[in-house]
Amino acid sequence: MRALCWEGVGKLAVRDVPEPRIRAEGDIIVKVRASSVCGSDLHLINGYLPAMREGDILGHEFTGEVVETGPGVQRLRVGDRVVVGSVVACGGCWYCRTEQFSLCDNSNAQPVLTEKLWGHAPAGILGYSHAAGGYSGSHAEYIRVPFGDVGAFPVPDGVPDDAVVFASDALPTGWMAADFCGLKGGEVVAVWGAGGVGQMAARSAQILGAERVIVIDRLPQRLATAAARLGVETINYADTDVLEALREMTAGRGPDACIEAVGMEAHDVGPGYAYDRVKQSARLTLDRPTSVRQAIMACRKGGTVSIVGVYAGLVDKFPLGAAMNKALVLRMGQMHAQRYIPMLLDRLAAGEIDPGYLATHPLALEDGVRGYELFEKKRDGCLRSVLHPVR
């Protein structure tokens, strides 16, 4: 089959690769119909998250059709149209039982690297490097999904591929970011980053009761899209002092909750990916947390800072004093896909959320390299490229 592979830092290529096979009782094989690029992939492609290997298949946000099921699969049938959460969860550990799926104890096949880096290994993630289990990704014609009953969800009729694909990752991530804010109604929420994740966080905050949502980015087109689609206010940080603007917009209070959906976009150095370089890389400043710093400084006293942008290592000049003395609540994490997806699919079916507009660039899988170029350079108004192996 054809698949989009990582070929080295900054290098991608569409190649012929073997097809996946059922390996365990709970596995399913999904024929991919749509597979989106994600901001997280950029961190991998550019070598900022360790442990990519030449030939790894990228992609973790996708929808498709079940074409084969392992003997232990009960909930799904061949022919089902499904959306699959990016995070792999076993369904049987304490974390899964308490719906903290991205912390699953058993789904990272290769836990040693993150145990060393972070003290414990979180869940595996499909198509997300050898630090997250070494799973093959979804930018391919077929993908093996372990624990299919836990991670794949039937798609409601009438929701198109290019919308439901975001129920795999961008939408549950945005929802979790808003969920973390503990909104009770009437709050002002600021969102850093107008990418797919930030826009879904903004929409989710509205649904969960925020009275005003303010989205911050430097790309005028993304800000304009967010304003037009969601009715949010915007700040362009390229020409505006964000802290000043937020204070002004909230009459001095600052936003009640600040969502960070940017991640380690701007970094200083790329660490090596190999296991034996972990120590060395852990000493480097991996991430440049510009927007986290800003969110902490902007947040009102006693407010919540919710971080869903991805960070991997140590950060520099973290304003711990501001967070401590303003008594902020900090929430963060990889999203618990399986907790949110069924509820979000209902909302998609009801038309309450329509993430379809994020798919600005539907492309053939063969054009995957260009898809990433458009997405990374934010060219041609690209919010998300969505790859289609079958057309």
Place this chain on the structure above:
Amino acid sequence: MTSNATRWALLGATTATALGVGATVARRRRRHQPDRRDGWYVVRRGITVDRPMDALVGFWTDRERLDRALAGWATLEQLDDNRWRCVARDRAGRTGWRAEITVTGPRRLSWRVEAGPVPQQGRVDLVPAPRDRGTEIRVELRYRFGGPVRRALGLVRGAEPDQGLRDALRRIKSLIECGQVIDTRRDPSGRDQRQEAATDRLRERLTTGGRA
């Protein structure tokens, strides 16, 4: 195979066997030396399994699961009410390891290697975890290397049984909690054979062992 002691012995056998056999195939490196006591290296490791104690003990009555846990490496033979003999082969199929397992209490058993590459003895305790967290499997493992030369060698390779132990505990937990030990080894990729072999070596390092 129904008595509790039997089930218990199976759990111990799995731990001990995965350990004993694991140790003969493992290539590991280490940073810290384990504790020494009375000429033995002593390591203690524990893992929390999200199941009540009965479920944990009962799990091993399922012969199929047991075989999967032992990966066809070992056979178990009952000697008397409380004693078992476990004979294991390494992956190359040679008989490499024989241990006696003794059930010493409702929640405790011990094993002693009678023949094998590394003299080894150990103890498994089951302890209820606080709140609703299930059961802790706590293992104390003692091993040593005979003779001055072996001891010198042991200083270099001293971590092997410890790494094997962590690996075995992780496998057991995963089998009990979700019925499999996840493996991504043969997932598709764009690698050629040589690259795949190199990647498998990395996978091996990232899969076995545990915290530094």
